[in-house]
Amino acid sequence: MAEKIKLYGFNNLTKTLSFNIYDVCYAKTEREKNEYVAYIDEQYNAERLTNILCDVTDMIGAHVLNISKQNYDPQGASVTILISEMPMPAETLDPSCNSGLEILSKRETVCGHLDKSHLTVHTYPEFHPNQAISTFRVDIDVSTCGKISPLNALDYLIGSFDSDIITIDYRVRGFTREMDGRKCYLDHKIASIQDFIDAKTLQEYDAQDINVYQSNIFHTKMLIKELHLQNYLFNNDVLEFSPKERLEITNRLRREMIEIYTGMNVYE
Incomplete structure (x- = not known):
């Protein structure tokens, strides 16, 4: 174990x-x-997203201060959690912090706050107007201050969703000081976000890094390697389609994935 600063x-x-x-x-x-x-709205509603973020809070060694959540019409949900690095005595909390907990089941948005940190999640289900392709996007932000690190929850977050394409950004900002007053801009070693992802998970994806080391900015994007068609057919069996149709559907799905992965309409 590396010596702590x-x-x-x-x-x-x-x-x-x-x-x-x-x-x-x-x-x-x-x-x-x-x-x-x-x-998608049922599977990833505000309540389940709240449970996922609470699990993440435990994994990174933080403590929940406040939660806010919301389901949206016609679709989508949001959750925000405010967290602290250390447990907070009840008498020190603002009495309004958790006043909404009793009615969480009636609220359509979730938000949580941390004393130095926060977690947020937003979902965006949608479908292509004429290509029979539907997509579900989830955005997650985990921001911490102090010793706790959001990198500890990487594998759990990837495994909590059906992840065909993943883009991950990690940035360390500000500075702290060592005992002699010297500024410390990074308190842990990192060469790539991939170093914090389980090797078995990485084997399932093509992964690419774009890092700016001098600014402590790290970016990784991942694209699923194997496309098993049955896993992508909603309420249909692969045997219902002819070989030609299967190939066409597979090509449409892969095209959508490549465009999202590259951030370009590459086939226009």
């Missing part, structure tokens, strides 16, 4: 981990598209 005063480095995770699906008819969106 001894600091003078409070560690006020801000570490921010941002995710975009995409799930792609083939839903041909209008009814199938609407059913897919309804399915």
Whole structure:
């Protein structure tokens, strides 16, 4: 285990981990598209997203101060959690902090706050107007100050969603001081975000890094390697389609994934 840096005063480095995770699906008819969106809304509603973020809070060694959540019409949900590095005595909390907990089941948005940190998640189900392709995007931000690190929750977050395309940004901002007053701009070693992802998970993806080391900015994007068609057919069996149709659907799905991965409409 690497020797810890001894600091003078409070560690006020801000570490921010941002995710975009995409799930792609083939839903041909209008009814199938609407059913897919309804399915996503049910699977990833504000309550489940809250549970995921609370698990992340435990994993990074933080403590929940406040939660706010919301489901949206016609689709989507949001959750925000405010967290602290250390447990907070009840008498020190603002009495309004958790006043909404009793009615969380009636609220459509979730938000949580931390004393130095926060977690947020937003979902965006949608479908292509004429290509029978539906996508589900989830945006997650984990921002911490102090010793706790959001990198500890990487594998859990990837595994919590059907992740075909993943883009991850990690940045460390600000500085803290060592005992002799010397500024410390990074309190842990990192060469790549991939170093914090399980090797078995990485084997399933093509991954690419774009890092700016001198600014403590790290970016990784990942694209699923194997496309098993049955996993992408919503309420349909692969045997319902002819070999030609299967190839066409597979090509449509892969095209959508490549465009999202590259950030370009590459086939226009």
